[in-house]
Amino acid sequence: MTIPPHPPTPPPAQPAPQRVVIRSADVGARRVGVRGRAFDERSEYRDVLLHSLIRAQFGLTLGFIALTVGALISLPLVVSLMPWLARKHVLGLPFSLAVLGVAVYPVLVLIGLAYTKLAERTERHFLDLVDKL
Amino acid sequence: MSGGSIALIAVIVVTLITMVVGALGIRIARTPDDFLVAARAVPPLRNAAAISGEYLSAASFLGVAGLLLKDGLGMLWYPVGYAAGYLMLLLLVAAPLRRFGAYTIPDFAEGRLGAPRLRQVATIFVLVIGWFYLLPQLKGAGLTLQVLLGTPYWVGVAVLAVVVTSNIAAGGMKGVTFVQAVQYWIKLMAIATPAIVLIVVAGGLHRAELTRPAPPVFNTATTVKVQTSVTFVVDAPVIVQAHGGVDNVRVDGPLALTAGTHRVDAGADLVFPAGSPAPHAESLRSQDGSSWVSPLVNAGHRGGHPLAATYSLIVATFLGTLGLPHILVRFYTNRNGRAARRTTVIVLGLLGVFYLFPAVFAVLGRLRDPGLYLTGQTDSVVLVLPHALITNVWGEILGALVAAGAFAAFLSTSSGLLVSVAGAMAHDLLRGGVRTFRRCALLAGAIGLVAGLQVQRFDLNLLVGWCFAIAASTFCPLLVLGIWWRSLTWVGAIAGLVLGGVTSSAAIIMTMVGVGNSGWPSVLLGQPAIWTVPLAFVAMIIGSRLTPTQIPADLESKLLQLHLPEALRPMAPATD
Numbered sequence: 167m168t169i170p171p172h173p174p175t176p177p178p179a180q181p182a183p184q185r186v187v188i189r190s191a192d193v194g195a196r197r198v199g200v201r202g203r204a205f206d207e208r209s210e211y212r213d214v215l216l217h218s219l220i221r222a223q224f225g226l227t228l229g230f231i232a233l234t235v236g237a238l239i240s241l242p243l244v245v246s247l248m249p250w251l252a253r254k255h256v257l258g259l260p261f262s263l264a265v266l267g268v269a270v271y272p273v274l275v276l277i278g279l280a281y282t283k284l285a286e287r288t289e290r291h292f293l294d295l296v297d298k299l
Numbered sequence: 300m301s302g303g304s305i306a307l308i309a310v311i312v313v314t315l316i317t318m319v320v321g322a323l324g325i326r327i328a329r330t331p332d333d334f335l336v337a338a339r340a341v342p343p344l345r346n347a348a349a350i351s352g353e354y355l356s357a358a359s360f361l362g363v364a365g366l367l368l369k370d371g372l373g374m375l376w377y378p379v380g381y382a383a384g385y386l387m388l389l390l391l392v393a394a395p396l397r398r399f400g401a402y403t404i405p406d407f408a409e410g411r412l413g414a415p416r417l418r419q420v421a422t423i424f425v426l427v428i429g430w431f432y433l434l435p436q437l438k439g440a441g442l443t444l445q446v447l448l449g450t451p452y453w454v455g456v457a458v459l460a461v462v463v464t465s466n467i468a469a470g471g472m473k474g475v476t477f478v479q480a481v482q483y484w485i486k487l488m489a490i491a492t493p494a495i496v497l498i499v500v501a502g503g504l505h506r507a508e509l510t511r512p513a514p515p516v517f518n519t520a521t522t523v524k525v526q527t528s529v530t531f532v533v534d535a536p537v538i539v540q541a542h543g544g545v546d547n548v549r550v551d552g553p554l555a556l557t558a559g560t561h562r563v564d565a566g567a568d569l570v571f572p573a574g575s576p577a578p579h580a581e582s583l584r585s586q587d588g589s590s591w592v593s594p595l596v597n598a599g600h601r602g603g604h605p606l607a608a609t610y611s612l613i614v615a616t617f618l619g620t621l622g623l624p625h626i627l628v629r630f631y632t633n634r635n636g637r638a639a640r641r642t643t644v645i646v647l648g649l650l651g652v653f654y655l656f657p658a659v660f661a662v663l664g665r666l667r668d669p670g671l672y673l674t675g676q677t678d679s680v681v682l683v684l685p686h687a688l689i690t691n692v693w694g695e696i697l698g699a700l701v702a703a704g705a706f707a708a709f710l711s712t713s714s715g716l717l718v719s720v721a722g723a724m725a726h727d728l729l730r731g732g733v734r735t736f737r738r739c740a741l742l743a744g745a746i747g748l749v750a751g752l753q754v755q756r757f758d759l760n761l762l763v764g765w766c767f768a769i770a771a772s773t774f775c776p777l778l779v780l781g782i783w784w785r786s787l788t789w790v791g792a793i794a795g796l797v798l799g800g801v802t803s804s805a806a807i808i809m810t811m812v813g814v815g816n817s818g819w820p821s822v823l824l825g826q827p828a829i830w831t832v833p834l835a836f837v838a839m840i841i842g843s844r845l846t847p848t849q850i851p852a853d854l855e856s857k858l859l860q861l862h863l864p865e866a867l868r869p870m871a872p873a874t875d
Contacts, residue, residue: 266375271651
């Protein structure tokens with residue numbers, strides 16, 4: 167049995183046990199009418215637009231992976247080059263504990279917040295672009 | 300004994316809450332959709348708490364502190380990786396996966412690449428990872444009841460398996476979802492309260508002796524009670540008061556322990572004088588302070604390569620999270636792609652707060668209860684430290700609190716895993732409805748129970764780390780390439796899944812049976828992610844390049860589904 171490429175909306179309350187391909191119904195789609203039509207009508211632009219969006223988002227993702235790698239993954243290398251660091255105390259805690267046990271978590275959250283902001287901005291720009299077309 | 304009974308009551312209360320709320324879910328559960336995934340559109344904070352509640356397993360609650368105590372602060376890479384995995388999930392898959400609307404990994408695989416055979420292969424790895432991840436939960440339960448009540452190991456394993464299986468078979472996920480969010484807060488409270496109290500009691504964590512190049516020392520005369528017989532290594536001769544069987548002789552009084560190995564029987568007590576260095580179980584390494592505080596992974600690999608082991612663990616944990624089958628289901632309950640991103644950031648915060656605390660137990664355990672090195676039961680440090688440091692009734696109450704938190708951890712994670720495993724069996728393999736799901740839950744629970752009885756000797760985090768390595772070597776490349784790479788085909792996907800899955804599993808099984816205990820083999824087999832993950836990516840890319848005709852004809856509409864913001868979507872789920 168194959169999934170049809172575009173399954174219908176899952177039927178509401180279906181008592182009989184039957185196979186339901188569970189896919190997203192779009193909760194929270196706003197201003198659907200105008201923009202949705204605009205995007206579909208200009209189907210000659212559609213693929214180009216979509217690929218530019220994917221490229222922009224993927225570039226953002228790669229940038230942030232590089233940032234994370236720089237911030238975290240360089241640490242083992244630094245310490246193995248400078249082993250005396252491990253015997254230092256930072257704010258009353260052994261170096262490893264201060265860095266890997268405490269400081270790392272706010273850094274992760276900040277990276278996540280910054281990415282979310284920029285990803286949402288990319289989407290907003292994309293929507294503006296589609297509106298202008 | 301009173302401590303045991305307070306703890307027992309706390310464990311029973313947590314278990315009852317889980318079962319009652321799970322039972323309430325039965326009445327609400329009507330449609331298959333309802334039964335498997337709680338109604339969609341859960342607000343981000345609650346959803347994030349549910350994800351964190353489900354994610355923080357026995358490995359996080361007990362295992363992290365135990366591993367830190369045993370192998371040193373380099374093991375902090377485990378919790379860092381468990382949290383950073385969500386950052387990778389956020390960057391690579393969160394929003395597109397939610398927009399695609401797939402609710403299991405096999406759903407995504409077939410939906411994106413359109414091949415039923417790929418769905419079956421993916422389902423097999425969902426089962427492998429799910430069951431593998433169930434093992435440390437069951438081991439944790441066995442260990443907890445053993446420490447608290449002195450029951451044999453199998454009792455805790457059986458109790459957890461029966462409670463969770465019957466709960467799932469009766470209530471489905473509705474109840475579970477509801478409990479998961481609450482359980483995050485239970486777990487946080489259960490680990491934070493004792494940790495803070497213990498810091499105050501111990502007068503802070505700042506101790507020069509932590510980093511001093513010397514083994515840990517008994518600060519006061521200390522009684523070490525041996526629950527399971529153990530062979531241990533004495534580095535400096537010491538005279539102890541012994542009661543029970545030591546080196547096959549029954550002793551009841553002073554005993555000179557010479558340098559070398561000794562065997563002590565279950566039920567024996569050894570009283571060490573103040574100031575004597577703590578012996579360590581033969582299975583552990585002697586670690587002086589300067590190696591214990593190293594921020595690199597050096598888990599017992601004799602002549603190991605700490606830098607390579609550290610990077611391999613980083614690859615496994617950073618990339619394994621996004622391939623865990625029970626986590627993806629949770630993203631389906633977000634309102635839309637944006638909410639999925641926000642939820643993930645909150646999860647990062649919630650996990651970060653939780654992971655501040657396990658290290659406290661490890662540091663204080665090394666300073667104040669080094670007898671754990673002798674018994675080798677380092678995984679129990681969170682459970683025993685409150686009693687060891689606080690000898691009055693408050694110590695018992697804090698002990699009961701951590702026991703309850705630990706059980707909450709086993710219950711929530713194993714419930715989520717069992718739902719995923721049973722769901723994969725019922726829907727992806729057997730194509731059945733709710734009744735099939737129930738039968739599969741019973742079967743999956745039974746298989747887990749049998750397997751759980753076999754893993755007593757493995758560290759909790761070792762088991763979980765292996766599970767992450769398999770997930771990172773299979774589903775991580777499938778999801779990442781499926782979302783971002785246009786040329787992926789189902790043939791390439793199967794090639795990568797099989798190659799990554801088989802090599803990582805084989806490496807881990809070889810380590811479990813004891814092949815390659817030193818040098819490079821111990822690193823490359825014990826922490827295989829560093830080579831199996833790239834291998835899986837390469838196999839997927841080469842396999843896809845060789846079969847360009849298999850690129851799905853509706854690729855553009857799949858990409859649209861993955862990446863188009865909700866505001867641009869027509870009302871129907873697909874853009875026909």
